[in-house]
Amino acid sequence: MDETSRGRPSDRHTVGPSDVSGRKNMAVAVGLLVTCEAKRGMESEVEQFLRTGGEMAKDEPGTLLWFGVRLGPTTYGIIDFFPDAAARTAHLQGKIAHALTDRADELFTKAPDIKPLDVLASKLP
Template sequence: MAELALYVRLEAKPGKEAALEQFLKDALEKAMAEPETPVWFALRFGPSAFGIFDAFPSENGRQAHLNGEIAKALLGRADELLATMPQIELVDVLAAKLPA
């Protein structure tokens, strides 16, 4: 079971909402290539509020993701897309229902 997770809150710059949404949609391909990231969601909470939730079976997987391609790409475009730096929370998964 993926017991460790990340919750990342993202706030788009005014006028960059569509670009951030597309960035997150495009990031799915990179997430699919991460063997230690079995759970990955890109989220939209409102007009400019977005997020990422992902879960991992080990701390090594979580750290690999934090140092991986999605994080590098997001930080590389942070000045362009984000109103504030990403708010990253390390969280524990207490229970989950996932497809087999």
């Protein structure tokens, strides 16, 4: 996926007036899928980290949607979406990314796997 092709206006998917944040006409074009494997016995700490990350995401105006999820007994993920590549880059340089990096050795068996996403289709409220 070429960074220059991401986030073109024709590639954006708009959230209507009843979106969960109260913002209208959010254009969702790109995202991130982060997966990580918790160290044995660290599952509750990872879950608390994700809850804290969700609170921190509320302070990022360019982060339109943010989800911390459990994919399995010790596998967790973060899925978040942005209006464009610039907002995604800002997020990757922000507080949540720094916290993830700072605590990765403590919480996870290996470095989190971070994959950029391009939104091709969506169904949003």
